[in-house]
Amino acid sequence: MRFTETALTGAYLIDPEPHGDDRGFFARMLCVDELAAHGLGMDIVQVNISYSAEAGTLRGLHYQAPPHAEAKMIRCTRGAIFDVMVDLRPDSPTYRQWVGTECSAENRRLAYVPEGCAHGFLTLTSDTEVLYPVTARYTPRAERGLRYDDPALAIDWPAPIRVVSDKDRAWPLCPLTTPTNRL
Structure with missing residues (x-):
C-alpha cells in the first residue's frame, strides 16, 4: 500500500500495490499494521x-460529533467519485481546510478520513457504488453536517451537482473564513 499525505493533517490517500500474474492481481485494501506505521487506526x-x-449526485458533507466521531476508509467500487474531506478539528493546523481527490473503480484509490473531519462526495458517473468501513456505529443524535455549497468552504466541485437530498441541502452554513486547499 502506498500512502500519500494530503494537505489535511492525518488524512491520507492510499493506493493499493497490485501483485499480478496471469490470473490477474492481488492487493491489500486494509492492513492495520501499515495504517499504524502511519499513525492511523481502523478498528472497524x-x-x-x-x-x-445518477452522475452528479452529491452526498455529504457528514460527520459524527464526539464521543461518536468516526474515521472512514472510502473506496469507490463501481464508477467514480470526487471525494472531499473538511478538517473540523479546532486544534489541527489544517482546521477549516478541505482536500478533494478522484476515487474510482479504475484507480482503486482509497481515502482515509480521520476522526473530526467532515466527508462527502460527488458521483462523476452513473451507477456508482462506494464502500466504506467506519470506526464508530452510526448514532443519529451525533449526526452533523456542513453545506456542500457553503461559500466559506468554497469547495471546487469538478462537475455539475444535479441530485442532493433535502437533508444535505438543509445543513447550516458554517462561519469559516480561512483559506481552503484542494489536492
Missing part, C-alpha cells in the same frame, strides 16, 4: 455501501 465496527444511480 460497521461497513457501509452507498449506491447512486
Whole structure:
C-alpha cells in the first residue's frame, strides 16, 4: 500500500500495490499494521455501501460529533467519485481546510478520513457504488453536517451537482473564513 499525505493533517490517500500474474492481481485494501506505521487506526465496527444511480449526485458533507466521531476508509467500487474531506478539528493546523481527490473503480484509490473531519462526495458517473468501513456505529443524535455549497468552504466541485437530498441541502452554513486547499 502506498500512502500519500494530503494537505489535511492525518488524512491520507492510499493506493493499493497490485501483485499480478496471469490470473490477474492481488492487493491489500486494509492492513492495520501499515495504517499504524502511519499513525492511523481502523478498528472497524460497521461497513457501509452507498449506491447512486445518477452522475452528479452529491452526498455529504457528514460527520459524527464526539464521543461518536468516526474515521472512514472510502473506496469507490463501481464508477467514480470526487471525494472531499473538511478538517473540523479546532486544534489541527489544517482546521477549516478541505482536500478533494478522484476515487474510482479504475484507480482503486482509497481515502482515509480521520476522526473530526467532515466527508462527502460527488458521483462523476452513473451507477456508482462506494464502500466504506467506519470506526464508530452510526448514532443519529451525533449526526452533523456542513453545506456542500457553503461559500466559506468554497469547495471546487469538478462537475455539475444535479441530485442532493433535502437533508444535505438543509445543513447550516458554517462561519469559516480561512483559506481552503484542494489536492
